[in-house]
Amino acid sequence: xxxxxxxxxxxxxxxxxxxxxxxxxxxxxxxxxxxxxxxxxxxxxxxxxxxxxxxxxxxxxxxxxxxxxxxxxxxxxxxxxxxxxxxxxxxxxxxxxxxxxxxxxxxxxxxxxxxxxxxxxxxxxxxxxxxxxxxxxxxxxxxxxxxxxxxxxxxxxxxxxxxxxxxxxxxxxxxxxxxxxxxxxxxxxxxxxxxxxxxxxxxxxxxxxxxxxxxxxxxxx
Amino acid sequence: xxxxxxxxxxxxxxxxxxxxxxxxxxxxxxxxxxxxxxxxxxxxxxxxxxxxxxxxxxxxxxxxxxxxxxxxxxxxxxxxxxxxxxxxxxxxxxxxxxxxxxxxxxxxxxxxxxxxxxxxxxxxxxxxxxxxxxxxxxxxxxxxxxxxxxxxxxxxxxxxxxxxxxxxxxxxxxxxxxxxxxxxxxxxxxxxxxxxxxxxxxxxxxxxxxxxxxxxxxxxx
DNA sequence: ATATAATGTTAGACTAATCTAATATATTAA
DNA sequence: TTAATATATTAGATTAGTCTAACATTATAT
Ligand SMILES: [Mn+2]
Ligand SMILES: [Mn+2]
Ligand SMILES: [Mn+2]
Ligand SMILES: [Mn+2]
Numbered sequence: 080x081x082x083x084x085x086x087x088x089x090x091x092x093x094x095x096x097x098x099x100x101x102x103x104x105x106x107x108x109x110x111x112x113x114x115x116x117x118x119x120x121x122x123x124x125x126x127x128x129x130x131x132x133x134x135x136x137x138x139x140x141x142x143x144x145x146x147x148x149x150x151x152x153x154x155x156x157x158x159x160x161x162x163x164x165x166x167x168x169x170x171x172x173x174x175x176x177x178x179x180x181x182x183x184x185x186x187x188x189x190x191x192x193x194x195x196x197x198x199x200x201x202x203x204x205x206x207x208x209x210x211x212x213x214x215x216x217x218x219x220x221x222x223x224x225x226x227x228x229x230x231x232x233x234x235x236x237x238x239x240x241x242x243x244x245x246x247x248x249x250x251x252x253x254x255x256x257x258x259x260x261x262x263x264x265x266x267x268x269x270x271x272x273x274x275x276x277x278x279x280x281x282x283x284x285x286x287x288x289x290x291x292x293x294x295x296x297x298x299x300x
Numbered sequence: 301x302x303x304x305x306x307x308x309x310x311x312x313x314x315x316x317x318x319x320x321x322x323x324x325x326x327x328x329x330x331x332x333x334x335x336x337x338x339x340x341x342x343x344x345x346x347x348x349x350x351x352x353x354x355x356x357x358x359x360x361x362x363x364x365x366x367x368x369x370x371x372x373x374x375x376x377x378x379x380x381x382x383x384x385x386x387x388x389x390x391x392x393x394x395x396x397x398x399x400x401x402x403x404x405x406x407x408x409x410x411x412x413x414x415x416x417x418x419x420x421x422x423x424x425x426x427x428x429x430x431x432x433x434x435x436x437x438x439x440x441x442x443x444x445x446x447x448x449x450x451x452x453x454x455x456x457x458x459x460x461x462x463x464x465x466x467x468x469x470x471x472x473x474x475x476x477x478x479x480x481x482x483x484x485x486x487x488x489x490x491x492x493x494x495x496x497x498x499x500x501x502x503x504x505x506x507x508x509x510x511x512x513x514x515x516x517x518x519x520x521x
Numbered sequence: 522a523t524a525t526a527a528t529g530t531t532a533g534a535c536t537a538a539t540c541t542a543a544t545a546t547a548t549t550a551a
Numbered sequence: 552t553t554a555a556t557a558t559a560t561t562a563g564a565t566t567a568g569t570c571t572a573a574c575a576t577t578a579t580a581t
Contacts, residue, residue, distance in 0.1 A: 084538065105558060117539055119560060124537090136546060136559060166387065167413050177407045186398045192388050305568065326528060338569055340530060345567090357529060357576060 081128070083183050086152050087111065088121055089130060090182075092141055093149035101138030150214035155190055156182035157203035157210075162193045164204040171204040171256075172246030205246075206237025206256050206293065222296060224260075224272065224289040232261045233294035240291045252282045254292070302349070304404050307373050308332065309342055310351060311403075313362055314370035322359030371435035376411055377403035378424035378431075383414045385425040392425040392477075393467030426467075427458025427477050427514065443517060445481075445493065445510040453482045454515035461512045473503045475513070 081089070091110050095102040108118045126133040130145035141149060159181035163174040184190075194200075194212075201217050203209055208216040219236065227233055235258045238249070249255070253276060263281060264273040270286035284292070302310070312331045316323040329339045347354045351366035362370060380402035384395040405411075415421075415433075422438050424430055429437040440457065448454055456479045459470070470476070474497060484502060485494040491507035505513075 082537075103558080104560090113538090114540065115559065116541085116561080121538080163410075167410075167417065169409065169413060173409060177405070177410050180405045180407070184398070184401045186401070188390070188394060189384075189388075189398050192390060196388065303567075324528080325530095334568090335570065336529065337531080337571085342568080 080185060081130070081148075084121070085125065085128075085130075086148070086183060088118075088125060089141070089145055089149045090152050090156075092131065092139055093146065093153065096139075096141060101140055103138055107139065147214055150210040150216070152182050154210040154212070154214075155184070157207055158190055158193050158197070158200075160203045160205070161197055161200055161209070165197060166193075170246075170250070172243050172250060174204060175241040175243070202237075204256070205241060206235075220295065221293045224274075224284070224292040224294055225270070225286060227262045227294065227296065229262050229265055232259065232297045234259050234297060235292060236295045237293040238291055239293055245288075245291065248288065249292075252284070253278075253280065254282070259297070260294070301406060302346075302351070302369075305342070306346065306349075306351075307369075307404060309339075309346060310362070310366055310370045311373050311377075313352065313360055314367065314374065317360075317362060322361055324359055328360065368435055371431040371437070373403050375431040375433070375435075376405070378428055379411055379414050379418070379421075381424045381426070382418055382421055382430070386418060387414075391467075391471070393464050393471060395425060396462040396464070423458075425477070426462060427456075441516065442514045445483075445495075445505070445513040445515055446491070446507060448483045448515065448517065450483050450486055453480060453518045455480050455518060456513060457516045458514040459512055460514055466509075466512065469509065470513075473505070474499075474501065475503070480518070481515070 080086070088107070088111065091107055092102050095106055095110060104115055104118050104122065107122075108115050111118070122131060122133050122139055125131045125145070129142055130148060132140045132142055156178045159178040160171075160174040163169045163177055164171055169177075199211075200209055206219075208219060210216045221237065221239070222233070223239075224233075224235075235254060235256055237256065238246070240246075254260075259277050260274045262272060263275050266272070271283055272286070272289045273281055273283045275281050301307070309328070309332065312328055313323050316327050316331060325336055325339050325343065328343075329336050332339070343352060343354050343360055346352045346366070350363055351369060353361045353363055377399045380399040381392075381395040384390045384398055385392055390398075420432075421430055427440075429440060431437045442458065442460070443454075444460075445454075445456075456475060456477055458477065459467070461467075475481075480498050481495045483493060484496050487493070492504055493507070493510045494502055494504045496502050
């Protein structure tokens with residue numbers, strides 16, 4: 080286990096690499112809100128610790144060791160979030176910032192107990208998979224709400240964004256993980272989408288919001 | 301709120317000052333396991349932040365501001381310990397080290413929720429008082445088990461030591477907070493003490509152990 | 522009252538994590 | 552293919568927190 084700072088770098092490299100496999104110094108600097116030379120020197124350190132593979136002007140890649148470390152931190156983050164919601168009764172919109180701190184707590188006992196109390200959960204309150212103690216994660220299809228056609232029905236399975244303002248927005252629209260929704264209308268002009276909830280209530284979402292809502296199609300399959 | 305390091309200094313100054321009011325640089329260095337000059341420079345910083353009052357070669361004294369800060373950290377530590385025992389089902393001997401980390405979590409919401417779930421508790425699993433959100437602590441008499449005479453009966457109300465090895469020892473002797481005990485014998489030679497538990501079982505304790513067990517006399521009053 | 526011991530301070534160095542300014546490399550666009 | 556742009560690296564400085572070695576002050580014990 081490295082320092083808190085090292086852990087945050089590793090975690091960010093992991094999440095940025097999920098799409099592309101490789102991460103650039105500038106991306107990481109943007110994400111961590113530090114300057115390029117700061118990232119440059121930290122990457123050298125992480126490379127010397129064999130957490131990342133790096134050659135100047137090439138991208139950054141986590142080693143197996145680095146990947147294991149990343150998954151361990153992500154596991155703690157997501158277990159913490161679910162615990163905060165399920166056991167402590169906090170809202171899904173307020174747990175991310177607390178989990179950012181709890182993910183650095185070093186206590187196998189603490190996390191084993193959380194895992195046990197939650198009955199070895201597979202997904203966090205935002206629908207993200209929780210790596211098991213070996214770092215294994217359950218794969219899931221991630222279809223965006225925008226990829227549904229008018230008339231299609233689906234279940235909301237995850238959100239691709241942790242930020243409080245985004246989740247507050249979903250709360251205001253009564254959208255939650257597990258909800259069944261049907262596409263009523265897709266606007267050509269601004270790409271906004273209107274849904275119908277199980278309660279028959281209709282809600283309108285911008286493209287930007289719909290994009291971050293992930294669903295499992297029901298009728299299409 | 302200062303850094304994690306500053307918080308640990310403030311907390312240690314507070315606990316060392318409980319007896320005497322004033323704390324010496326060397327005491328603090330011993331407690332924090334750092335060298336004298338390290339403490340010296342940190343004290344200067346804390347003085348510049350008005351957390352402590354300090355003049356060279358005099359003792360260190362927390363200011364009101366410093367005291368408030370200390371009580372806030374101690375509150376979080378003790379709430380965390382009780383939460384870990386009562387809600388998460390961990391043993392009183394294993395929670396201190398986790399609380400050392402959780403006490404630095406910055407989230408009023410997290411701690412307000414713990415407080416609420418525990419129904420605004422006054423004491424932690426080791427019998428230490430939990431400061432309320434204004435820093436107010438319930439006073440308690442702290443009579444050592446060694447101060448009882450043969451034949452006297454008392455309730456164990458607290459332990460003056462958080463360390464796992466000590467609490468493991470008490471677990472092995474079936475001693476817990478709330479237990480009613482009676483002094484059966486006090487040895488003159490080695491100052492050891494023999495108690496009888498409610499179960500009629502007798503247990504022998506060394507002076508060193510008995511000293512750290514705090515009780516509330518029943519018959520004497 | 523002075524020597525000795527205990528305690529505290531200063532000076533200077535080191536590591537981790539950050540920054541700015543200057544420079545280098547790679548990509549893209551004329 | 553050269554110029555412009557984007558991206559990355561190096562050099563050198565800064566702050567927090569720590570250290571060792573040398574020196575200073577206070578307390579204690581002849
Ligand atoms: Mn999160
Ligand atoms: Mn999440
Ligand atoms: Mn404790
Ligand atoms: Mn305690």
